[in-house]
Amino acid sequence: MARSVTPQRKAFNTAAAWAVGLLIFFPILWTILTSFKTEAQAINDPPLFFFFDWTLENYAVVQERSDYMRFLWNSIAIAGGSTLLGILVAIPAAWSMAFVPSNRTKDILLWMLSTKMLPAVGVLYPIYLIFIRLGILDTRSGLIVVLMLCNLPIIVWMLYTYFKEIPGEILEAARMDGATLKEEILYVLTPMAIPGIASTLLLNVILAWNEAFWTLNLTAAKAAPLTAFIASYSSPEGLFYAKLSAASTMAIAPILILGWFSQKQLVRGLTFGAVK
Amino acid sequence: MATQHSRSAARLMMAPAVVLLLGWMLVPLTMTLFFSFKKYLPLRGGDLGWVGFDNYIRFIDSSAFWPSVQATLVIVGGVLAITVVLGVALALLLDQPMWGQGVVRILVIAPFFVMPTVSALVWKNMFMDPVNGLFAHLWKFFGAEPISWLSEASMQSIILIVSWQWLPFATLILLTAIQSLDSEQLEAAEMDGASPVARFGYIILPHLGRAITVVVLIQTIFLLSIFAEIFVTTQGSFGTRTLTYLIFQRVLESQNVGLGSAGGVYAIILANIVAAFLMRIVGKNLDA
Amino acid sequence: MGRITLDKVTKSFGATEVIPPLDLTIEDGEFTVFVGPSGCGKSTLLRLIAGLEDVSSGQIRIDSKDATMVPPAKRGLAMVFQSYALYPHMSVRKNIAFPMKMAGIDEAEQNRRIEAAAKALNLTDYLERKPGQLSGGQRQRVAIGRAIVREPAAFLFDEPLSNLDAALRVGMRLEISELHERLKTTMIYVTHDQVEAMTMADKIVVLRAGHIEQVGSPLELYHTPRNLFVAGFIGSPKMNFIEGPEADKYNAHTIGIRPEHITIGTGDGPWSGVVNVSEHLGSDTFFHIHNTGLAETITVRADGEVGFRHGDRVTLTPRSDVIHRFDAQGQRIAA
Incomplete structure (x- = not known):
């Protein structure tokens, strides 16, 4: 039941909320605006808001100089690859936990989550060493595996909560109807869980895309994704605001769009179902 | 609720995930030890x-060592305090009836999707730079001396950047929790003569208790291991x-x-x- | 064919025994109803027969073949679930076709059976819809259709009507009974509603805490309940139970008399009391009588409209030939 309020009250709420919203969004807005300025306009005193000569020059320069497409491709391959791989491993596991629970299911779920809580820095060197030994340092496949393992607990967990909402009777009906386990998962469970699988996919692509510990420490040139691309602007290029902004905009735009689509599922995925 | 057959199938299907995670946990951990x-x-x-x-x-x-523990605690504590307090306030605000709620929500959530290296760099250069940063312009506009944020107020700066990234997370979770509050409870309290402040203190805040705990715990785990924000700003200098x-x-x-x-x-x-x-x-x- | 035999079947979940050793035979073509209060193990029993749960010990035979370890799909049984368990992402046609697709039946035969089932169940116009666009009754029919096309040895129904509203429930009850008349296939039907049991069954199995309390035709159970539990469970309103001196007169620990076997009046009668509540249904009237000195409340049924009101003093005359007698253990004392 939405409570009715006076128009004045609503206007006040609206004004306050928009003001706060714009304030929080401002750094992103400012970055996007600056990316269309010339370098001189970008550091103009006083700052220019909308009235400047809009230019796309920075995007061209950034692309030319740092080969944005290569970093982008690495990001897509790493985020997408690790998530898809994770989902393939997680679907059977989540099926087991949701539909054939045993008294250990809860412990296994919690244990899986607890692996997510291990501070990465504590195992940085061993992973580094393993990567060198296996010759997968600075490769996409190496990062795909590490990020898959990082996010696997979240993927299993999210799928588990979505699967739990599917009534077990439907799967039993499929079993009675003669479906094998494979057919049951392929023809009945997966199509029914598509929305849940999609939002799991989305959230984990975002998390993998923004992951900035392993991607910075395990890549150099070949497999570096956008997180590293931006970190390379740390200095001295960072002083070229317009180019920094163009690079930043290119790095965050794809995921910002995905994120807006997935905002509804975000809470559930990030709190492991503790807040609904 | 299942047969022997489906239970053994379940164990088999769980195996890959369990084995992978067990390896991911045990091998590096043993090596570190x-x-x-x-x-x-x-x-x-x-x-x-x-x-x-x-x-x-x-x-x-x-x-x-001890300075690093102190720095860690100050950053974690500072960010938690800011995000929880502002998060509750923002969630309450966003829960009110208004025009364009969906758009405001999107504006507020956006920082969460910005990759940490980007947000650190943007804040460092475009806002906190003592010469050309936006803050410097603002300070000059009011006739004050621009501050060299990341060296003079390094902790505050880092806390500001990280809070900006995590405020959306806190807000979103707290908003979800507020929206799950049964509005009849609030109406009953209103009928019982509770003022808005009393309603907040006796009904909304206790209802949010668990969500706040979850926010605090999850953020703590992530904040304990923040890396990129320091890596691209101060590189650990100036007490950070x-x-x-x-x-x-x-x-x-x-x-x-x-x-x-x-x-x-x-x-x-x-x-x-x-x-x-x-x-x-x-x-x-x-x-x- | 569909003769189902349970031989010393037990089921335990961990340390709790849900079904103690149980023997039961369901004859081919019989409509058998498992009835009992919730938690009595009736659904578990059905799931054991279906193969959705393993028995802890004992044997299940279908047509004299040991089916104890046979997976559900291979038992040749079809099940209609309480929630209907339709596949929400498939059209009605695909739902009904699913078991045939799994069995590898060729497409022409699939279509023939789908058309036949749809016609019999009035679903022809809805074949291309998704389950979400159907009413409760139609969903129920789709679930039945999905069961029919498999041409199973027996149908299993798990409280199939409990999600329907009262009016629809009566209609579907008739449809299922008609279906049984037409197909003559064994049906096992689980319900907690004794009215469904009485109206549909050839044979009723009354269960309590995993035990079979009595097996028999509806009228056998009505006329000669084996113990207090069955006596109280079958029949509506409930049978009146009277202990003490009045029961002693009949050489029993407890006597039971059904509300429809007591006549209410104002003249002379062996029992008397005061009307507390009267429920007027038009066709019948139920009176709840207090202060009889026999039991807290005695329920009486009268035909048609009878005009006693709250506080009226009335006399009650039981039909002595239909008084049920039970011993201290609650077992029936034979006449």
């Missing part, structure tokens, strides 16, 4: 033998060297793996203490 008892300098002689608890003692005794960053420096910059590993074990223990509390809450929720 192993190194932590060794003098191990990859670039200066490699494995120089067992040293017992030497690394653990040296890590704590080093002049950098956190425990995570200290370990990173020991391992990769000074290539003292034994010492860094001992630090890693401390970090793991610290994270586990927090995680234990979070697990208890999540576990309780599983039963419900």
